[in-house]
Amino acid sequence: MMTPLVSLDKLSVHYPLGRRLLGKAPVLKAIDEVSLDIPKGSFFGLVGESGSGKTTLGRAILRAAPISGGHAKYRDGEVDYDLAELPKDKLRDFRKRAQLIFQDPYAALSPRMTVRDIIAEPLEVMGLTKSREETDARVREIAAKCRLNLEHLRRFPHAFSGGQRQRISIARALVTGPKFVVADESVAALDVSIQADILNLLKSLQSDLDLTFLFISHDLSVVAHVCDYVAVMYLGTLVEIAPTRELFARPKHPYTKALLSAIPSLDPDDTNQAQRLEGEVPSPANPPAGCRFHTRCPVAQAACSQSVPSLETGEDEVHRVACHFWKEHL
Amino acid sequence: MSTPLISVKDLTIRFQTDEGLITAVEDVAFDIAPGEVLGLVGESGSGKSVTAKALMQLNAGNTRYDPASHIMLNAPGHAPLDVLSLKHERDMILIRGGAISMIFQEPMASFAPAITVGDQMVEQLLLHSDMNRKRAREIAIEMLDRVGISEPAKRFAQYAFEFSGGMRQRAMIAMALSTKPKLLIADEPTTALDVTIQAQVIDLMKDLVAEFGMGILFITHDLGVIAQTADRVAVMYLGRIVETGAVRPVISRPAHPYTQGLLKALPRLDDLDAPLVPVPGDIPSPLERPPGCVFHTRCDRAIQGVCDQQVPGRTTVEDGHTARCFDLTKTSEVA
Numbered sequence A: 001m002m003t004p005l006v007s008l009d010k011l012s013v014h015y016p017l018g019r020r021l022l023g024k025a026p027v028l029k030a031i032d033e034v035s036l037d038i039p040k041g042s043f044f045g046l047v048g049e050s051g052s053g054k055t056t057l058g059r060a061i062l063r064a065a066p067i068s069g070g071h072a073k074y075r076d077g078e079v080d081y082d083l084a085e086l087p088k089d090k091l092r093d094f095r096k097r098a099q100l101i102f103q104d105p106y107a108a109l110s111p112r113m114t115v116r117d118i119i120a121e122p123l124e125v126m127g128l129t130k131s132r133e134e135t136d137a138r139v140r141e142i143a144a145k146c147r148l149n150l151e152h153l154r155r156f157p158h159a160f161s162g163g164q165r166q167r168i169s170i171a172r173a174l175v176t177g178p179k180f181v182v183a184d185e186s187v188a189a190l191d192v193s194i195q196a197d198i199l200n201l202l203k204s205l206q207s208d209l210d211l212t213f214l215f216i217s218h219d220l221s222v223v224a225h226v227c228d229y230v231a232v233m234y235l236g237t238l239v240e241i242a243p244t245r246e247l248f249a250r251p252k253h254p255y256t257k258a259l260l261s262a263i264p265s266l267d268p269d270d271t272n273q274a275q276r277l278e279g280e281v282p283s284p285a286n287p288p289a290g291c292r293f294h295t296r297c298p299v300a301q302a303a304c305s306q307s308v309p310s311l312e313t314g315e316d317e318v319h320r321v322a323c324h325f326w327k328e329h330l
Numbered sequence B: 001m002s003t004p005l006i007s008v009k010d011l012t013i014r015f016q017t018d019e020g021l022i023t024a025v026e027d028v029a030f031d032i033a034p035g036e037v038l039g040l041v042g043e044s045g046s047g048k049s050v051t052a053k054a055l056m057q058l059n060a061g062n063t064r065y066d067p068a069s070h071i072m073l074n075a076p077g078h079a080p081l082d083v084l085s086l087k088h089e090r091d092m093i094l095i096r097g098g099a100i101s102m103i104f105q106e107p108m109a110s111f112a113p114a115i116t117v118g119d120q121m122v123e124q125l126l127l128h129s130d131m132n133r134k135r136a137r138e139i140a141i142e143m144l145d146r147v148g149i150s151e152p153a154k155r156f157a158q159y160a161f162e163f164s165g166g167m168r169q170r171a172m173i174a175m176a177l178s179t180k181p182k183l184l185i186a187d188e189p190t191t192a193l194d195v196t197i198q199a200q201v202i203d204l205m206k207d208l209v210a211e212f213g214m215g216i217l218f219i220t221h222d223l224g225v226i227a228q229t230a231d232r233v234a235v236m237y238l239g240r241i242v243e244t245g246a247v248r249p250v251i252s253r254p255a256h257p258y259t260q261g262l263l264k265a266l267p268r269l270d271d272l273d274a275p276l277v278p279v280p281g282d283i284p285s286p287l288e289r290p291p292g293c294v295f296h297t298r299c300d301r302a303i304q305g306v307c308d309q310q311v312p313g314r315t316t317v318e319d320g321h322t323a324r325c326f327d328l329t330k331t332s333e334v335a
Helices: A054-061 A088-097 A115-126 A132-145 A150-154 A162-174 A192-209 A220-226 A244-249 A254-262 B048-054 B089-094 B117-128 B133-146 B152-156 B165-178 B195-212 B223-229 B247-252 B257-265
Strands: A004-016 A027-039 A043-047 A069-075 A080-082 A098-101 A180-184 A212-217 A229-234 A237-243 B006-017 B020-032 B037-041 B063-065 B070-073 B100-103 B183-187 B215-220 B232-237 B240-246 B314-318 B321-324
Touching: A004 A054, A004 A212, A027 A054, A027 A069, A027 A212, A027 A229, A027 A237, A043 A054, A043 A192, A043 A220, A054 A069, A054 A098, A054 A180, A054 A212, A088 A098, A088 A115, A098 A162, A115 A132, A115 A150, A115 A162, A132 A150, A132 A162, A132 A192, A162 A192, A192 A212, A192 A220, A192 B257, A212 A220, A220 A244, A229 A244, A229 A254, A237 A244, A237 A254, A254 B195, B006 B048, B020 B048, B020 B215, B020 B240, B037 B048, B037 B223, B048 B183, B048 B215, B100 B165, B117 B133, B117 B152, B117 B165, B133 B152, B133 B165, B165 B195, B195 B223, B215 B223, B223 B247, B232 B247, B232 B257, B240 B247, B240 B257
Parallel strands: A043 A212, A043 A229, A098 A180, A180 A212, B037 B215, B037 B232, B100 B183, B183 B215
Antiparallel strands: A004 A027, A004 A069, A069 A080, A229 A237, B006 B020, B006 B063, B006 B070, B232 B240, B240 B321, B314 B321
16 A cells, blocks of 8 residues: 555544533534544545545544544655644644635625636635735646636636536635545535536546545446445544445455445336345444444354454455455355 | 326426526427326536426426426316416425325425424325315324334424434435325435435335336436436436437437437446446536537537427337437447
8 A cells, every 4th residue: 555645543533411510511423433544645535424534534633623542644755744643833734735615606695706816715824825926827837737717716616517626616616736635525415417527627637736625426337437445434433445446346245235235226127126125324423332333234143242343354354345254254 | 108207398487587588498299197207417517407497386486388288187086187287386296295295305405393293294285185183194104113213202203303314214215105196206316315215215115116106207327327217208408308218228228419428427347347438518507508418518519500400209119119310320339
């Protein structure tokens, strides 16, 4: 595996639920001891259903959600940061190195600012340019890379379609020259024909600008097409992680298998109902003991409700899975 | 062929706006037979929701239906009814929640937050039948049980916020079906749900079609969901049905360049090496509706002087499979 740009070691994000006079206050474990490496230059997919903690994990790495335990290292060759303990001056520097692209391009852009001002704002806030000319030059450069019509920089966002707005959001995220970009459901709100366009754009920007992407999505077909690695989350924990082809060809965790079989096939005769999951994701405020998936797992055994499975590495040394019995279900 | 349950002919819908008259739906025609699921696919702005709402006259006050438009409802045991001829709100009870029910994408927004789910179910049963409150309550609980909600009597007394997303959508379906509609309109019913829950809801809807024998108009942008639920499919672009037919031939041998484009843009799990090819260009603004074939501005097969001037008629590609295009020679085989 290549050197990791981001390396998580038992990273946790816990939110307190109310206060208690005596004893320990209950906590909501949004992320519980997640360890993974995001290789430099990779398109790293993070999948899971609502409430799995995928968004929180992305935000914790960006220091936009509070890290309550564990470590997150960021090393891009120029700097070496421990994100859990980053002093203010270094946090400012980190902000220009790591950026976020949001889901909804309609909500993410201020209707009162021109496209030029929207894209320029991060540069101005962080004081990265010295003159208006320099800012303009930088905005035009990144707008062109994102295939925006430069004539449009003077317009307001309402004049644009969903796909064009998402290109504006991407330009804003990339204007500070980040090395690491979190794309949180960045194509979920788009129609398929536009989705394909934005995915192609992200891939070409990745190689042009030498970026590392954390691509958060609930859509496994999209992830299968664009990502190099995929990590699957369930209720705040990592259940499986592997190179994309390997994961889709040989899923090992029962949850991953169920997720893959739930994708509606384009072939009407392929009704694949073998692994339908019963029920819904339990509340993260009161997760099941032992393996968090055991309440919905079709192959759960007694041990699953008692001990938490650790992430084990398969023979190929790249495929990791957190299940007590994964070897028995191959 | 048996009489269709609903027959839509020459449906043209325009909206009166400050910027002028906007055409949202043009010359749309389709039939749905009892027990049949028709999938309506299209991207945002294609007019699929406007079409569905017209069946229940739910479009806003600035809607203008073209005089040639007809929506004939043939509910068994009732005289045929032209939906668009209903002019008064008091007549709408015949269709809204009576012969036709609708389920929506966002079930949280569709339930009143301050009234229990059970009371909302009872209310409509009382409106649409002469049963008493006690009997309505029994039927509501029975329906909640039927859609797979555990402890239905307890859930009956709860509010929508106490339900999870998947359960709310099940309750929505239970409510829509409790009055035994002949036609169910499902507008993106699984879009807001996770895939594992989506799979459960799709299974449930298939079971219910088999059990109740109603017709379903299933609106979605997801071709995979269509393949798994619908018998026939109609593909809409900018207010027009560009291609229609049985699900298998339309998805495996799409004839219209737009349908072909949609399938090429779709990430497929059975071919991870296939490049994702976007449909070129952007969807035109409704104020600048292209003359001729509505798709010609984005079509790589557009013939100058033909496609930008004449509206293509319906051409039969194979039995029951039609498309509106002047160049149907290139039917691409998509595996």
